[in-house]
Amino acid sequence: MDIGAREEFGKYIKKLREDARFSLREAEQLLGISNSYLYQIERGERNPPKIEVLKRMATAYKVSLVALLIAAQIQEPADQDLFFNDDELERAFEYVKNDKTYQFGTHMNGQTLTPEAKRFIVEVYERFTGLKLRGGKKGQTDDTKPTE
Structure with a gap:
């Protein structure tokens, strides 16, 4: 530049x-x-x-x-997992919603969250837990639900 x-x-x-x-x-x-x-x-x-x-x-x-x-x-x-597709976002967001420890804040009075809000929640979750829900790297998890 x-x-x-x-x-x-x-x-x-x-x-x-x-x-x-x-x-x-x-x-x-x-x-x-x-x-x-x-x-x-x-x-x-x-x-x-x-x-x-x-x-x-x-x-x-x-x-x-x-x-x-x-x-x-x-x-x-270069960071290809920076942008993830809608299916991957939904899968990651569902994983967060099913984790009883971190699910607070994933619902908005019955309203649907925007993709940007979901992306933010997933990124915060990844940062706090060390899990990588997107892209298949670093402490990768699968589609299984988190344990309580």
Whole structure:
């Protein structure tokens, strides 16, 4: 990425952070990166962060991951399990719903959750349990229901 594109991306990230009303320190804690690294990104001194950080930015700043990937000029991410299909999402979400320990928050007064909400819940579940419900890697589980 050239310097002009880095600066443009940095301005975009800074605007998102400010619109979300986060200080550098608050964003540092949410994103799991140092505030100096975030500051360098916002000033266009560093290339866009890895996809995992972009995913956390999307969640914290309430923007789509696709918008961040486009801004970061990432057309085809190397992390193929970043986007998973509808069937895989539904299977992973059902797994979370059936886990009595973590099922709180998976229902919304009888309303259907959006795919984005389900994706977020699955990602949080994966982070807390260490299980990989998507993509067949890292502590992979099958379609069996979790034990109580």
